[in-house]
Amino acid sequence: MIAAPEVVAAPLLSVQGLTVSVRDRGVVRPLVQDLSFDLRPGETLAIAGESGSGKSITSLALMGLLPANVSVTSGQLLLDGTDLARLPEAAMRPLRGARIAMIFQEPMTSLNPVQTIGTQLTEAIRAHEPLGRAEARARAIEALRQVRISEPVRRMRQYPHELSGGMRQRVMIAMALALRPAVLIADEPTTALDVTVQREVLDLLRDLQAQTGTAVILITHDMGVVAETADRVVVMQAGRMVEEGPTTRIFAAPGAEYTRELLAAVPRLGTGAERNAPLPPEAPVPVARLSCTSVHYDIGANFLGRPTHRVHAALGVSFDIRPGETFGLVGESGCGKSTIAKALAGLVPHEGLIEIGGKPLSSLTAREHKDIRRDVQMVFQDPMAALDPRMKVGDAVEEPLVIHRIGTPAERRARAEDLFRRVGLTPDQMSRYPHEFSGGQRQRICIARALALRPKLIICDESVSALDVSVQAKVLALLQELKTGLGMSYLFISHDMAVVENVVDRLAVMYLGQIVEMGTRDQLFGNPQHPYTQRLLDAVPIPDPARRSRSYLRPTGEIPSPLRPIGESPPPAELIDTGGGHLVARYSD
Amino acid sequence: MxxxxxxxxxxxxxxxxxxxxxxxxxxxxxxxxxxxxxxxxxxxxxxxxxxxxxxxxxxxxxxxxxxFLAGLVQGDLGRSYLQRTEVSTLIASRLPASLLLMAGGILCELLIGLTLGVIAALYRGRPLDQGLMVTSFVAVSAPQFVVGLLLLYVFAVQLGWFPIGGYGTLAHLVLPAVTLGIMGSGWYSRMMRSSMIEVLRQDYIRTARAKGLTRGRILFRHALPNAILPVIAMIGIDIGIFMGGIVVVESVFGWPGIGQLAWQAIQRVDIPVIMGVTMVSAGFIVLGNLLADIVTPFIDPRIKMR
Known part of the structure; x- marks a missing residue:
């Protein structure tokens, strides 16, 4: 895998001078310009770049699946000597799925919700090979077995919604590889998955490639994933190739300025520890305190319409956030980290104690509740969804002040202008609408809005996860700068261990609604104790091809369900102090 | 369940x-x-x-x-003031005709509406789509008695393809059923169009294309079953609208159903008959909605009945 073949084989797929353009109201604008690369048999080629770099459009062009108003305007896509760009649909269709297959980013939406897994797999096989129903079914089960899905025969009868994200992506891979295509295009195949699942899927892709000899084009924004899987890399920016070369060379000695910037912006595990600022001291009154806080949702219905089951989204969670500190909450999807955020903001009912500035949330009157909301503000993951598309961004930032009846219109305006400057925008942008901004700028606007009420605590729920790494680095720097300048605290929720290590003072790791480990950054990253924490850290792809062949403990299957019959509650995790406030849940191996 | x-x-x-x-x-x-x-x-x-x-x-x-309630729970709807017969007998003699008309109407509505909706979605933004949508708008807005009389004039009086009125053969059914279905077909074609456009944009349609499936298979096996889901819920509600339409259409075509019965009863304030017809139609509307809700989980496995 790592060693590129010495003798350069003839390319399997050759892209020459590819230009793809979009036609929008009579104006033709290029999305990809003059792109050339070769894919050799059996190799993995990564096309890396940030959003808007044209990497996904390139893959759709290869598949002949470009949107109606987008087309290949020049260049060649030669597969086995045939130019795919000039191929009519009738000739392209038999190649799709058989010679050149593709898996997509979103396993949750990429399978048809109303058909069984079995139907979708067998039809892919039967679309290309003259097999009977039973033969195709046998092939499908074999394909599921190859992607190491448990109980493949039962999966055939299941519907996509009955499978987890990781399993669905395995089904997608099984579907793509069932016919042994010469080329597999994987478009951000693990971006939507949890980090431990990402690890399993990457390992699986690597193993399958070794078995089948399929050449893989891996489209990704994640330099960690590139370092771990690719033989060669094409780096793209704004529709053009900026650099191409073997992975080891690109990482060791990037030739282009852009590649250097991109690699520098990638958050890395193990670099955060260099920042040795002292922890903010414990204050008599913490900004927020949770003591044995639980949140549950009831579902199901019996004969009388009463709920039968309960999802324990958060169970017996206790921690406090000190003034001026960044407290991290990490874990995989469904672990309860966002639930805790919502409970803190008073958005979901909770049991147990939540104190904001020393006042318990549950004992507040409606009026006090409104007042306390001034102290706790949130910045969400998707800045586009978090801004009203029909409201000018200046008004959006002023709105919290209006709601809390603070200041005169002129004062509010002045405050909003000040906030815009603080987050690195200009006041003259205030009269624009959200769609006129880039993702990073939108997130800056959301941060300005959160700051408007001068809160004591800002909850950042995956606030930088949707941003490109270069933008992510800038937004993180802004958050850090604001914290020092304004003396706020952050509750920083993220699934990305490398980002967390770079920003937090203390953190807690959540698993199935409970905290399994908590301590300072140095304690957790320097000496992770709980097996789940170790697994999380091990699974993070490292953006360094030289450190690729690590032994990795294969995790044992799926995360158990947090769903329990009413009246039955999961055993509470008992946290033990292993020294210096480093709390670890009891575990059994 | x-x-x-x-x-x-x-x-x-x-x-x-x-x-x-x-x-x-x-x-x-x-x-x-x-x-x-x-x-x-x-x-x-x-x-x-x-x-x-x-x-x-x-x-x-x-x-x-x-x-009235005491009678109702015993299945007794009372006697008509004017016709001197049991209301239940009156309704029972008229109901089959109305059900037949309704079934015919729903069939027309779905056949016309869904087909046009799918075609419009496939030719989205092109002249054919725009033409179909204007047509559907006219269909929705046209009063049923106008449509009915128009169809009668063209196809019965001028062309003589179908009888002018009455009941008995399949030929008698065509014009009333089409009249009844036209308004709904306008709604359905618009709904089906937007639903279909939405579905065609989904990731799983792209997956289906990436598998190398034929256009037909993608359309009929992947797009249609998903696009039709919101439409099914509509059919249940539709039965209510149909009950209103039936009164008009049965009068125009002289169709001996409960719509005509209701019309006569209302004119003469025949309270037991009005109550009877109201209860029977309300029963069908409720049943229609229930049926729509029961059928949906069989098409969409994500929905569970609770």
Missing amino acids: AGYLFRRLLQAALILLGVSFITFVLLYVLPADPVRQIAGRSATQQTVENIRQQLGLDQPLLVQYGR
């Missing part, structure tokens, strides 16, 4: 109870006097009072309603 059905049927019974009460009160406060209709203009005050007593219309509202 059993629990779900039980609760839904209980709900249905409550809805019917509410419908019966509201209708009853409305008929009670109506200024039209049924007794005058029966007795005729020349009747003396004494005769009028006698009839009123005989029918129990001198009783307070709640007593009258109680009597």
Whole structure:
């Protein structure tokens, strides 16, 4: 895998001078310009770049699946000597799925919700090979077995919604590889998955490639994933190739300025520890305190319409956030980290104690509740969804002040202008609408809005996860700068261990609604104790091809369900102090 | 499933109870006097009072309603004031014709509406799509009696392809069913179009294309079953709208169904018949909605009945 073949084989797929353009109201604008690369048999080629770099459009062009108003305007896509760009649909269709297959980013939406897994797999096989129903079914089960899905025969009868994200992506891979295509295009195949699942899927892709000899084009924004899987890399920016070369060379000695910037912006595990600022001291009154806080949702219905089951989204969670500190909450999807955020903001009912500035949330009157909301503000993951598309961004930032009846219109305006400057925008942008901004700028606007009420605590729920790494680095720097300048605290929720290590003072790791480990950054990253924490850290792809062949403990299957019959509650995790406030849940191996 | 059905049927019974009460009160406060209709203009005050007593219309509202309910739970809808027959017999003799018309109407509506909707979605933004959408707009806006008379004039009077009115053969059914279906087909084509456009944009359609499936298979096996889901819920609601349409269409085509029965009863304030027809139609509407909800989980495995 790592060693590129010495003798350069003839390319399997050759892209020459590819230009793809979009036609929008009579104006033709290029999305990809003059792109050339070769894919050799059996190799993995990564096309890396940030959003808007044209990497996904390139893959759709290869598949002949470009949107109606987008087309290949020049260049060649030669597969086995045939130019795919000039191929009519009738000739392209038999190649799709058989010679050149593709898996997509979103396993949750990429399978048809109303058909069984079995139907979708067998039809892919039967679309290309003259097999009977039973033969195709046998092939499908074999394909599921190859992607190491448990109980493949039962999966055939299941519907996509009955499978987890990781399993669905395995089904997608099984579907793509069932016919042994010469080329597999994987478009951000693990971006939507949890980090431990990402690890399993990457390992699986690597193993399958070794078995089948399929050449893989891996489209990704994640330099960690590139370092771990690719033989060669094409780096793209704004529709053009900026650099191409073997992975080891690109990482060791990037030739282009852009590649250097991109690699520098990638958050890395193990670099955060260099920042040795002292922890903010414990204050008599913490900004927020949770003591044995639980949140549950009831579902199901019996004969009388009463709920039968309960999802324990958060169970017996206790921690406090000190003034001026960044407290991290990490874990995989469904672990309860966002639930805790919502409970803190008073958005979901909770049991147990939540104190904001020393006042318990549950004992507040409606009026006090409104007042306390001034102290706790949130910045969400998707800045586009978090801004009203029909409201000018200046008004959006002023709105919290209006709601809390603070200041005169002129004062509010002045405050909003000040906030815009603080987050690195200009006041003259205030009269624009959200769609006129880039993702990073939108997130800056959301941060300005959160700051408007001068809160004591800002909850950042995956606030930088949707941003490109270069933008992510800038937004993180802004958050850090604001914290020092304004003396706020952050509750920083993220699934990305490398980002967390770079920003937090203390953190807690959540698993199935409970905290399994908590301590300072140095304690957790320097000496992770709980097996789940170790697994999380091990699974993070490292953006360094030289450190690729690590032994990795294969995790044992799926995360158990947090769903329990009413009246039955999961055993509470008992946290033990292993020294210096480093709390670890009891575990059994 | 059993629990779900039980609760839904209980709900249905409550809805019917509410419908019966509201209708009853409305008929009670109506200024039209049924007794005058029966007795005729020349009747003396004494005769009028006698009839009123005989029918129990001198009783307070709640007593009258109680009597009606008592009869209803025993399956007795009372006797028509004017036709001197049991209401249940009247309805039973008229219902098959109406059900046939309704089935024909729904079939036309779905056939026309869904087909045009899918075609419009596939040719989205092109002249064919725009043309179809204008047509559907006209279909939705045209009053049914106008459509009915127009169809009668063209296809029965001028071309002579179908009989002008009456009941009996399949040929008799065509024009009334089409008239009934045209308005709904306008709605359905618009709904189906937007639903289909939405589905064609989904990731799983892209997956289907990436698998190398043929256009036909993608359309019929992947897009249609997903696009039709929101439409199914509509069919249940539609039965209510149909009940209104049936009154008009049956009058235009002389179709011997409960719509005509209702029309005559309303004109002459024949309270038992009005109540009977109302209860039967309300029953069908509730049943239609229930059926739509029961069918959906069989098409969409994500929905579970609770």
